[in-house]
Amino acid sequence: MERPDLERALARLLGPAEPEIGCDECFAELDRYVELELAGEDADAAVPGLRAHLEGCPACREEYESLRALVGGERAL
Numbered sequence: 001m002e003r004p005d006l007e008r009a010l011a012r013l014l015g016p017a018e019p020e021i022g023c024d025e026c027f028a029e030l031d032r033y034v035e036l037e038l039a040g041e042d043a044d045a046a047v048p049g050l051r052a053h054l055e056g057c058p059a060c061r062e063e064y065e066s067l068r069a070l071v072g073g074e075r076a077l
């Protein structure tokens with residue numbers, strides 16, 4: 001049985017340090033991240049470091065939540 005999640009976690013541990021993204025990069029990738037997340041894709045794999053940034057940055061977190069509500073609301077229509 002393949003364990004892609006485990007492999008990914010290991011790659012993250014063994015590979016180069018997870019990129020610490022800044023607000024600019026977070027903002028630039030936020031649309032894509034929310035789209036992937038709402039599509040049920042692995043957004044964290046597609047945009048490494050963004051989730052961690054959201055955890056530590058209230059401003060981007062707020063932006064993320066409003067964008068998610070907006071995009072999610074459009075989908076619901």
Ligand SMILES: [Zn+2]
Pocket residue numbers: 022023026053057059060061
């Ligand atoms: Zn930020």
